[in-house]
Amino acid sequence: MSRDAENREQFRPEAHDTEHFLLTTVVGSYPKPKWLNRANDLAEDPDSKFTQEHLHEAHDDACRVITREHERSGLDTVVDGEMRREEMVEYFAHRIPGYEFNGPVKVWGHNYFDKPSVVGEVEYDEPWLVDEFEFTSDVAAKPVKVPITGPYTLASWSFNEHYDPEADLAYALADLVNEEIEQLVEAGATYIQIDEPALATTPDDHAIVGECLERIVAGVPDEVRIGLHVCYGDYSRIYPELNDYPIDEFDVELCNGGYEQIDVFTDPEFEPDLALGVVDVHTAEVESVEEIKENIKQGLKVVPPEKLTVSPDCGVKLLPREVAYQKMENMVKAAREVEAELDAGEIDLDAPVPQAD
Known part of the structure; x- marks a missing residue:
């Protein structure tokens, strides 16, 4: 069953003006500054004098910029945009x-994905995200959320050449995610999001994901x-x-489905x-x-209301950066206005969405 943890109040800002509180956050990814994309290209160019040290500095700078951009939009919890x-x-x-890794594979059209292979026992060697979290926490004035790709997706989107049955790979990876979360918690993390987009395409494996989550927590x-993000699919399954x-x-x-499945x-x-x-992350139109x-x-x-969190549909990295920011800013403004209307008793919680005539 769901965790019986009343832990959302820790993210309420001290100066919050309303009794009601709708937690505002983002899923994770955010458009990279154009100069960071250029830095990544230079780092891969063997003829360039742009070093890994230079790239590390560029990543740090981008994380500072995007974290503060999230804060400027008014979000209650922030991410570094996965820079x-x-x-x-x-x-x-x-x-x-x-x-x-054995090279990219074609996934659709002219798009390629560097799909990895599991060729032996997966192991936890050293922390994956602790340095990233600590850096962002030092930059941020607000709580930081940490997105982690879930074990089911890590298993499903890889070639498995070692584990039989397939589910054993997901379970082994779940144990590693648990170790990573232990390290993150020790570093001060209080908000972890597990991303499982693969579940949207193979919903019959929901029991495998459930066992993975038991191991993770x-x-x-x-x-x-602990949050779980699953991209658009047939949620009834x-x-x-x-x-x-x-x-x-x-x-x-x-949002992008017009709430047909709500x-x-x-x-x-x-x-x-x-x-x-x-807000819909698949359109550049700002709601x-x-x-x-x-x-x-x-x-x-x-x-x-006390159980509702407000966020974009998914990561916003494919949007123009100014559009992504405007969507976040409007999202936060909307949440604050709904809170005020709830305080004033202007929203009928028995019928919050009026029936169409």
Whole structure:
């Protein structure tokens, strides 16, 4: 069942003006500054004098810029935009003994993915994200959320040449994620997000993901918030089973589908907190504050305000940077206005979204 941890209040800002509090956050990725993309290119150019030390400095600078950009938008919790990461599986596979890379594979059209292979026992060698978290925490004035690619996705999006059955690879990786979270918690992390986009495409494996999550949270203190993000898919194929997941928060991508699936989560009662995507990351059109307020109210059909988190649908890295920022800023403004309306009793929680005529 969902973790019985009332840990969201630690993220309420001290100067919060309203009684109601809708936690605002982001999923993770954010558009990289153009100069960072150039730095990455130079670092890969054998004829360039741009060194790894230079690249490390560029990553640090980008993390500072994006973390402060998140704070300027008003978000309650921030991420560094994953400035040091190029791809969500590769980044971790490079840090896990047992993986190797044999070149890119074609995934669709003219797009290629450097898909790793698991050729031996996966092992936890040294922390993957602790330095990244500590750097961002030093920069940030607000709490920092740490996104981690989940073990099921790390397993599913790799060639498995060692484990039989396949699920054993996911379970072994889950144990490693648990070790990483232990290190992050020791470093001060209080908000961890597990990203499992692969579950959206293979929902029949929801029980495997559930076992992975049990392993991931083993020994994790209740005050550490554990979220699970699953990209757009047929959520009816994993609900109500996800009510059994040991998580504090389930993050869904519903805005780009016009909330057609929102009623999936109304029966039976939704147990974890709901992190609802309220801006569409697949369009460069910036939603107005009023539009986002109506999207937020969709979440109130599923959970009460004290269990609702507000976020974009998914990572925003493919958007123009100015668009990503405007979406975040409007999202925060909308959340604050909904909080004020809730305080004033202007929203009917029994029918937060008016029925169409």
